[in-house]
Amino acid sequence: MDELLEKVKAIDLRMVMEDLGYKIVQNRRMKCPFHEDDSPSLVIYPPPQNEFHCFGCGKHGDVLNFYAEVNGISFKTALDRLAYTYIPNYEPENKRSFKNEPKLQVYNKKDPAANYVYQPIHSDIYEDFRTHCLNYPTTESTIAAVNYLRNRGLEDWNIRHNRVFMVKNYREVNAYLKEKYSVADLQSSGLMNQNGNLIFYVHPIIFPYFQNGRIVYLQGRTIGPPKDRASKYQFLKGLPRPMFNSDILATLRTGKTLYITEGAIDCMTLVQYGEAAISLGSAKHFRPEWAKLLRRAKVIIWFDNDDAGRSGTQELLKTLTELGITVSSKTLPEGVNDINEYYNNKNK
Ligand SMILES: [Zn+2]
Structure with missing residues (x-):
């Protein structure tokens, strides 16, 4: 066996897991990062075996498999990074690529969203919330x-295709939800705040996010520019935000262009003009585990014409290139803020 490979495979798996932020219990178990795990189903076999096995999802492997998978990087990159981090005097093949290396994702510790466990009841609540809103008589704010x-x-x-809906009567739907579901369920679904009230108070336009046709996430928006100190968007409390329009990825042909945009409205605009697009909700919200969903596409990043959009573009270009995705970027003409404005100007 390759000498370096042998050395890397001998790096203590438990140490690497802990360095990545995973909490090991009973000296050899942890919650599995590869499936929604309530109990610590993943068992670590100490050296010389130095492998792991999950009794929940069946995932099995060594330190390289683990490191590559949780970071969403290739086996080769994982080998290089592990060697660079843990093998004394190791000189990486391309030293320059390490200089501006993005910080590795730490899953269990810092990012509360990473601990989120998806619950089907959340989808039931979102769907019910939507149906109830649709059935309520039209109000002035709906118009x-x-x-x-x-x-x-x-x-x-x-608008219909994306199943966008409106909170027509805040007080009424707030009461409806609380009558039907427990406040605990409503809070864990991200719909209710600490005080037990619906979070979409000044954000009556609701954009659902789907997975396999089911609503798995909701995003609220103000009508027009936000007033006072409100933000334009309201995202669910404490839930990881998936990609908007991600169901399109399953239908994408190999080599087809896929736009990554910031806002849901930009994404919907592109779709209206026959393009395939997803949106991230903001310029700096990409999770490495999504990369595998983009492999077949020819990705074009098209973010807003502002500082966040520009720096977000550079970061994402780098991340996706490193993850082996075919990617380029597009910029908007001067004075045009976003994709939606661009298309609307064109059609004036
Ligand atoms: Zn598992």
């Missing part, structure tokens, strides 16, 4: 919200 979306060039079929 304002629909007009706002139409003014931004979104056609009715597109």
